[in-house]
Amino acid sequence: MKWTRAVHHLAELAEKCGDLPASFFRFQVVELWAFGELLDVPRDVEVIEVALVTDLPVDEVPWLSEPAGAEHWANSTRLSRNPISAVWRSSEAPVWNHRIERPALIWSAADGIHEEALVAVSDGTGELVRTAAPTPEELRRRLEDELAVSLRALRRANQDYTDRRWSPGKLTPYSDALWRTTTGYLDLLDALG
Known part of the structure; x- marks a missing residue:
């Protein structure tokens, strides 16, 4: 555009x-x-x-x-x-x-x-x-904090999906949430690696 x-x-x-x-x-x-x-x-x-x-x-x-x-x-x-x-x-x-x-x-x-x-x-x-760029150490700490948040969310999303896997109703909201959370976690893991 x-x-x-x-x-x-x-x-x-x-x-x-x-x-x-x-x-x-x-x-x-x-x-x-x-x-x-x-x-x-x-x-x-x-x-x-x-x-x-x-x-x-x-x-x-x-x-x-x-x-x-x-x-x-x-x-x-x-x-x-x-x-x-x-x-x-x-x-x-x-x-x-x-x-x-x-x-x-x-x-x-x-x-x-x-x-x-x-x-x-x-x-x-x-x-x-634009804001100032973080130092490499600040960026690393930020990514570590986000990874910890993301891991907690991944565990919750996985449990939500598991709990509803065979229940009646749409599974899409739970599978989409699990997919997004997994994608975020893996992105952060790659960035730290």
């Missing part, structure tokens, strides 16, 4: 983050961060990469998983209909990791849309609003 269209989608998502009623979902999105190609120089991009930070505890938002209600939130904000790849994060831990490198804060519940960041992204000067 064209750079201007990508920036338009990002700005539209930031507006939607601020427009949703606080009591409508099981969780609240409290920050929207951009990362990846959109923080580079203007050019056509395949997908807009964002991190959505929720008010949920860390254990409810392991790496590459979706909190309960995320699909409904994505439909309400049109996130699911746009070329946006979102990862979910907890406000109780840093947003960055090995994949979310030097993100830029676009919107927060506390301050609304960060106009300076949106202008920088639009102008192709996203580098000016």
Whole structure:
């Protein structure tokens, strides 16, 4: 997609983050961060990469998983209909990791849309609003913390799937959760290896 269209989608998502009623979902999105190609120089991009930070505890938002209600939130904000790849994060831990490198804060519940960041992204000067890079030791500690959260989540997802494996009803929500949690765990394990 064209750079201007990508920036338009990002700005539209930031507006939607601020427009949703606080009591409508099981969780609240409290920050929207951009990362990846959109923080580079203007050019056509395949997908807009964002991190959505929720008010949920860390254990409810392991790496590459979706909190309960995320699909409904994505439909309400049109996130699911746009070329946006979102990862979910907890406000109780840093947003960055090995994949979310030097993100830029676009919107927060506390301050609304960060106009300076949106202008920088639009102008192709996203580098000016990105966070500082962690040291190798900080990154390693972050990945170790995320791996521990991910392992706990993997055990829970596996048990949920096992408990419902032969029960009546749809198994898809449990198998999808197990798949996402497994993918996140293996990604973190590879990053640490």
